[in-house]
Amino acid sequence: MTGASSAAAGWKPPAIRFQPVTTGCWGELAELFGPRGGCGGCWCTWWRLAPAEWKKNKGEGNRRTLRQIVDGGRPAGILGSQGGSPIAWCALAPRQDYPRLAASRILRPVDEQPVWSITCFLVAKGCRRQGLTVELLKAAISYARGCGARLLEGYPIEPNKRVADVFAFTGLASAFRKAGFTEIARRSPTRPIMRYVLGEE
DSSP: OOHHHHHHHTOOOOOEEEEEOOGGGHHHHHHHHTTTTTTTTOTTOTTTSOHHHHHHHTTHHHHHHHHHHHHTTOOOEEEEEETTEEEEEEEEEEGGGOHHHHHOTTTSOSSSSOOEEEEEEEEOGGGTTSSHHHHHHHHHHHHHHHTTOSEEEEOOBOOSSOOOGGGGTTOBHHHHHHTTOEEEEESSTTOEEEEEEOOOO
16 A cells, blocks of 8 residues: 555544534635525525515525624524535524414424424535434534523425435434434424424533
């Protein structure tokens, strides 16, 4: 084995760093979202705004909405970076920050308990299908617990066939199970509501 081959065999990729999104890392988040704002100008505001408002703000308006949330110090989500580059995002906040959940026939609240909600994921193309969603969920659990949350929910899909990544923006149920979430309701064959009970650690 040559010196170069030996070095390659011992090489390990940089560790992934997870952090809550703040004003200080807004530039990294914007880089990950790219010029399209994640998915078609959404800027991860789909669950936060009424349909008409979201459509009107699509693009720059939605970017401003998310920026105001971040700059205001409100919970927005978790950013994953590797080697100085942003590679993954997970949106989470108290459930009341996502009015579309309350209005949803399928995803409306199961009970009146105070819950934090995980609503969206975005993973850079070259980093998908490598288990990053599970790691994001673990980081979200830690963050929500540190913020005093006691229950954490997610609204993934469980399709009966493989779907394109763009349609799995709320995550896959299998990833939530691997992270320790359990199903508490299912009002649609492909849309379970998953919950994690946060204890003291």
